[in-house]
Amino acid sequence: MMLAEAAAEANIPYIMSGxxxxxxxxxxxxxxxxxxxxLYAARDGQISEDMIRRVGDAGLDALVLTVDVPVRPRRERNxxxxxxxxxxxxxxxxxxxxxxILMESLxxxxxxxxxxxxxxxxxxxxWSPYARAGAGIDDVVDLxxxxxxxxxxxxxxxxxxxxxxxRNLVVKGIxxxxxxxxxxxxxxxxxxVSNHGARQLDQAPASLDVLPAVKAAVGDxxxxxxxxxVRRGADILIAMCxxxxxVFFGRPTLxxxxxxxxxxVKKAIDIFRTEIDTVMGQIGCPSLDQLGPDFLWRExxxxxx
Numbered sequence: 001m002m003l004a005e006a007a008a009e010a011n012i013p014y015i016m017s018g019x020x021x022x023x024x025x026x027x028x029x030x031x032x033x034x035x036x037x038x039l040y041a042a043r044d045g046q047i048s049e050d051m052i053r054r055v056g057d058a059g060l061d062a063l064v065l066t067v068d069v070p071v072r073p074r075r076e077r078n079x080x081x082x083x084x085x086x087x088x089x090x091x092x093x094x095x096x097x098x099x100x101i102l103m104e105s106l107x108x109x110x111x112x113x114x115x116x117x118x119x120x121x122x123x124x125x126x127w128s129p130y131a132r133a134g135a136g137i138d139d140v141v142d143l144x145x146x147x148x149x150x151x152x153x154x155x156x157x158x159x160x161x162x163x164x165x166x167r168n169l170v171v172k173g174i175x176x177x178x179x180x181x182x183x184x185x186x187x188x189x190x191x192x193v194s195n196h197g198a199r200q201l202d203q204a205p206a207s208l209d210v211l212p213a214v215k216a217a218v219g220d221x222x223x224x225x226x227x228x229x230v231r232r233g234a235d236i237l238i239a240m241c242x243x244x245x246x247v248f249f250g251r252p253t254l255x256x257x258x259x260x261x262x263x264x265v266k267k268a269i270d271i272f273r274t275e276i277d278t279v280m281g282q283i284g285c286p287s288l289d290q291l292g293p294d295f296l297w298r299e300x301x302x303x304x305x
Contacts, residue, residue, distance in 0.1 A: 002257050004031040006265040015064055015172075015248065019144065021122035024051070028058035036062035038172065040069075041157065042147040047130050048157075052164045062189075063165045065158065068173025068196040069149050075199055155182065162187050172227065175210050177217035180224075190223035192248065197228050208239060215243030233275025237283075240291045 001022055007014035008031035016027045018040035027035040037055045041048045055063050105111055124140050131140045150157075162169055171183045172192040180191050193211050195204040207228040215224045225246035226239045236247040249272070256268035280286070283295050 002262045002265050008034045010269050023125035024054050024058050038064045040148050041150040043150050062168040064170045064172050066172045071151050073200045177213045180214045180218045184218050184221045192225040192227050194227040211242045233272045234279045241295050
């Protein structure tokens with residue numbers, strides 16, 4: 001909810017993860033005009049349809065269907081760092097961690113205090129209603145694991161979601177111009193070019209490399225956005241020069257939340273704003289709507305001998 005509140009104050013969109021600790025309904029109360037919901041479709045179609053209903057009932061303006069994780073990846077870095085399959089009580093989780101990470105926790109006792117104060121391991125509130133009565137966090141995690149990813153999802157599912165959700169429908173994870181065209185034909189309002197932070201498929205191209213082809217394919221038929229690997233204000237401007245109309249970043253605000261809570265999230269957003277202003281001045285561009293390929297280096301320009 002820190003992310004939602006900071007986004008509302010900055011008047012920028014916030015995409016709430018389907019695996020978030022809090023609920024669609026809470027996000028709608030905190031950021032009614034700024035929160036979007038990211039749907040991780042369930043293998044049980046009734047769960048997906050009910051989540052879409054809840055998004056509509058809560059009044060959120062956009063539903064973001066994520067298609068960039070069709071099967072569960074290994075995420076080898078998580079395995080190396082000891083963050084694979086950790087759930088349940090804090091002690092159980094701590095014993096699963098590598099010594100360096102456990103020591104980091106022990107040197108920050110405030111983390112443990114906050115953990116206890118908030119009642120232990122956070123629940124997955126958007127999935128809790130679909131678990132059995134009296135289910136604990138382990139049961140909810142098992143439910144999510146049994147239902148996601150929805151690897152049998154097809155274009156017919158997207159057509160159904162289009163019928164069910166009358167507001168803005170966005171497809172996140174598009175990495176092929178032909179898929180963007182098909183999404184436009186179905187009536188989607190936007191696509192997010194994304195390789196899910198490059199932590200699903202090692203050989204996937206960078207989102208930025210795919211962006212120009214997607215933009216060229218759909219033109220102004222839908223809003224073209226970008227996500228993955230954005231760490232500086234300059235990254236946002238480069239993407240906009242290549243055709244992106246929205247650019248999303250996640251990790252920087254999470255780092256801000258870890259370091260400083262809500263003020264830390266706001267600080268991260270302020271850093272991006274300052275960097276954008278600075279770079280705009282450096283490249284001599286007075287307005288975002290004037291950005292374009294001419295502000296980027298071209299390979300056909302002569303180089304110094």
